[in-house]
Amino acid sequence: xxxxxxxxxxxxxxxxxxxxxxxxxxxxxxTITSQPPGATxxxxxxxxxxxxxxxxxxxxxxxxxxxxFGERLTHPMVARIYKDGYTAQETKLTEGPFEWVxxxxxxxxRYWLLKSKKVSVTLQPASRVFNGSVRTSLAxxxxxxxxxxxxxxxxIEMASPAIVKIRNAGGWGTGFLITDTGVxxxxxxxxEGAATVSVQLGxxxxxxxKVVYTDHRLDLAMVKLDGExxxxxxxxxxxxxxxxxxxxxxxxxxxxxxxxxTRGIVSAVGSGEDKGxxxxxxxxxxxxxxxxxxxxxNAQGEVIGITTQKEFLSADGRALEGIGFALSASDLTSILLxxxxxxxxxxxxxxxxxxxxxxxxxDAHAEIYVDGKFVGESPATLQxxxxxxxxxxxxxxKKAWERNLEVMKDSQVTLHPLxxxxx
Numbered sequence: 001x002x003x004x005x006x007x008x009x010x011x012x013x014x015x016x017x018x019x020x021x022x023x024x025x026x027x028x029x030x031t032i033t034s035q036p037p038g039a040t041x042x043x044x045x046x047x048x049x050x051x052x053x054x055x056x057x058x059x060x061x062x063x064x065x066x067x068x069f070g071e072r073l074t075h076p077m078v079a080r081i082y083k084d085g086y087t088a089q090e091t092k093l094t095e096g097p098f099e100w101v102x103x104x105x106x107x108x109x110r111y112w113l114l115k116s117k118k119v120s121v122t123l124q125p126a127s128r129v130f131n132g133s134v135r136t137s138l139a140x141x142x143x144x145x146x147x148x149x150x151x152x153x154x155x156i157e158m159a160s161p162a163i164v165k166i167r168n169a170g171g172w173g174t175g176f177l178i179t180d181t182g183v184x185x186x187x188x189x190x191x192e193g194a195a196t197v198s199v200q201l202g203x204x205x206x207x208x209x210k211v212v213y214t215d216h217r218l219d220l221a222m223v224k225l226d227g228e229x230x231x232x233x234x235x236x237x238x239x240x241x242x243x244x245x246x247x248x249x250x251x252x253x254x255x256x257x258x259x260x261x262t263r264g265i266v267s268a269v270g271s272g273e274d275k276g277x278x279x280x281x282x283x284x285x286x287x288x289x290x291x292x293x294x295x296x297x298n299a300q301g302e303v304i305g306i307t308t309q310k311e312f313l314s315a316d317g318r319a320l321e322g323i324g325f326a327l328s329a330s331d332l333t334s335i336l337l338x339x340x341x342x343x344x345x346x347x348x349x350x351x352x353x354x355x356x357x358x359x360x361x362x363d364a365h366a367e368i369y370v371d372g373k374f375v376g377e378s379p380a381t382l383q384x385x386x387x388x389x390x391x392x393x394x395x396x397x398k399k400a401w402e403r404n405l406e407v408m409k410d411s412q413v414t415l416h417p418l419x420x421x422x423x
Contacts, residue, residue, distance in 0.1 A: 027056045030093075032079060032119045039083035039123060043093075044075075045217070051081065061114050072100065072111040078216055079119065086123035087130075090214040092193060093119065129212045129224050130339035132181030135234035135367075135374060149299035155248055156261055158301040158365050161202040161231040163259065163294060165252045166209070166223065168194040174251035174294030175199070175223065176303065177232045178336070182225030185332055186293030187308055188214050191221045199225060202259075218278050218331055219308050221293075231396070233295060234377065236302040238279050238330040241269050247283040249307055249324075251294030262286040264322070266304070279328040281305040287324035296326040300377075301365075303329045354409030358382045358391075361416050366395040393417045 032041055034051040041053045048055070058071035073094065082088035096112035150158075162177040166186055173190030177183070184199060191197050191211045199209040209223035245266045252258050264285030271279055283296060287307050296305035305326025360368055361379040368376050369392040375382060378393065384407045393401040398419035405413065 028059050028062050028117060030055045030057050030061075030114060030117060030119075032081065032121075034081050034083070034089075034120070035122045036083065036086070039081045039086070042080040042082070044077055057114070062117065063113065072109075073113065074109070074111060076112050077114070081121050081123065083123055085126055087126055087212045088214075089121045089123060090188075090216060091119060091121060124210075124212055124224075126339050130179075130183060130336070132179035132183070132228075133374065134178055134183075134333075134336050134340055135232065135377075149246060150301065152246075152248065152261075152263060152299075154365075155297060155299060155301045156250065159233060159248075159250060159295065159297055160259055162233045163202060163250050165200040165258060166190055166293065167198040167200070172252060172290060173292040174290065174307075176293075176295045177230045178235065178303075178332075180228060180230050180232055182227050182230050183212075184209060184223040184225065185306060186221050186223060187306065188216045188219045188221045190293045191223065192216075197223060199223060200258075202231070213335070215335070217276065218327060218335075219276070220306065220327070220332060220335065233297075234302045235329040235333050235336075236298055236300075236304045237333070238269065238281075238304070238328040241266055241281060241298070241304050241328070243268055246299040247281070247285045247304070248297040248299075249283070249285045249287055249291060249294060249326075250297070251287075251291035251307065253288035253290040256288065256290070260291075267323070269328075278331040281326045281328055283324050283326065284322035285324060287326075303332075305329055306332060354386050355383045356386060356407040356409060356411035356413065358384055358405070358407065359412075359414040360391075360393065361414070362393060362395070362419060364395040364398060364419050366393045366398070366417075366419065368393055391415070393419065395419050397422055 032051055032053040037051050039051045040047060041049050041051060060071040061073045076096065077093040078090060079093050080088060080090045093114055094112040095115050097110040098113070100108040100111055102108060164175045164177065164184055166173050166175045168191060173187060175184040175186030175190070178185050191214065195211055197209050197211065199207050201207065207225050209225050211221060212224045213222040243266050247264050247266050249262045251260060253260050262285045264283050266281055267284055268282040269279065281296060281304060291307045294307050295303040296307050298304050305328050307324065307326045359381045366378045367374060368378060368380060370382065370384065371390050386407050386409050388404055388406045391403050391405050399422055401417035401419055
């Protein structure tokens, strides 16, 4: 009996060794394709090739390994696919984490699994998605002496129609319209994993939105609605944001009513490694789950930030009060400038010609256009070069007000257009 047992043991050892080492050598193929092809593929921030892209990966990346010696994927993976002239798409390649627990109860750590061997994305032409225009106050582009603080009730009245509630399979969040052609800004984590989401407008209409841009590093995303004539919010430049300024958050917090408003101040402005890339605005305005992706507004109704996260606990586990964060609107603007032309100054006349001051007020919240270009919202004080300029003031539901105005050097002119109701 002893010799036969020994022979069995000698035969079994190679089989056991092969079963332990084999899974590390078996490979599957991860394939990423796009329409159109030729798009750049970036995985976890590293450019790895162009579509159609193929990569050999261990089989253990697609299914749980059978032994602790098998290859395991020990981190999540995100692919970003982009091509000039098209919107970028981001897709989470993995699911997890899972715990690798042996039959004897020993925990061998966490692992992730690739969700599919074949990933396919369709990139949308940017010209079809990012049309219309974006209201921004880009630093250095034009001189607009912006405005006394508006009553908070007025800010809410102006902003609320452009703020939306976004639903997907995982819950809901908030977003806000930035173009009259239906481009909505929100957080990446609000739409993560979804190609389409349900968007509830301020007037309670429900529309289907297509996720057209995501960036997990900045936690930003954009959703496109079909249609035109949507209300929208203007984006402020971060250089105009100062500690102590009024900060107003509007969103859809869990456990609260839709369109909940909270008010505080800008507590600080800056960057932080633990917050991720970008410029952050800290505020003591109450921010809760469900507010994610909503606007943080200044006292003129402009977006100064996108509410993204709140610190609930300190490093030693104590509860924190009055510390919330929003990513600056300038970080969103830097992305939009890839798809929209850079704003131009009001006039390109030589500096020697001189300038004059034009102040515009109106009974209704209105947009101001000078020589066909959007330059701000009333009330505003503009510095215009000398010469004749075409002034146009527009408000929703009102007839447009137009005048040709000659600006003299060092002149100070005040206009108070009366906007008539449309029939």
